[in-house]
Amino acid sequence: MFSMIKKLFAKDETPKIELQHELFGHMVFVQDGQYWEASQGSIFHCIPGNEDGPNNNSVEFISNKMACIDKYWEICSPTLLSVAHDFDSIDKNLTAKELFKVTAISVNSDDNKDWEVCFETEQPNKWIYIGLHFENEELVANDINT
Secondary structure (H helix, E strand, O other): OHHHHHHHHOOOOOOOOEEEEOOOEEEEEEOOOOEEEEEEOOEEEEEEEEOOEEOHHHHHHHHHHHHOHHHHHHHHHHHHHHHHOOOOOOOOOOOHHHHEEEEEEEEOOOOOOEEEEEEEEOOOOOOOEEEEEEEOOEEEEEEEEO
16 A cells, blocks of 8 residues: 555656757657657647657658648638637637637657647637647548637
8 A cells, every 4th residue: 555655656757858859959758658749939749759759750741741831721721710700709800820820730640640730819819729630631620629
């Protein structure tokens, strides 16, 4: 019983694994999930990998999504506006790009088939977070938080 209590309140002694990536800058490895976290400016990323670093194909995948971000604005805008227009305080004349900013692009699988792009409203608008989930290039689901 005492050993269980000791484990419960013990500090995690696992050393943090960090690296400096040429594209994403400072990255931290999340051992539980086997992925790396990084913030590229104001955009957050989760990238599959192991203790040696993020998967190269996933790094390339995220880089390609960032390079084609206008394409995903076009795909995501109808959903973003549909959600935003449910709130009376949101100006219906604003475009998705005027209302939202991209806050994350993450890969959820080693094969890069499951990924997401996340958006948050810009100030002074009501705060809305929308995570749009893709399988390959098909938008399949969303998470909404207000």
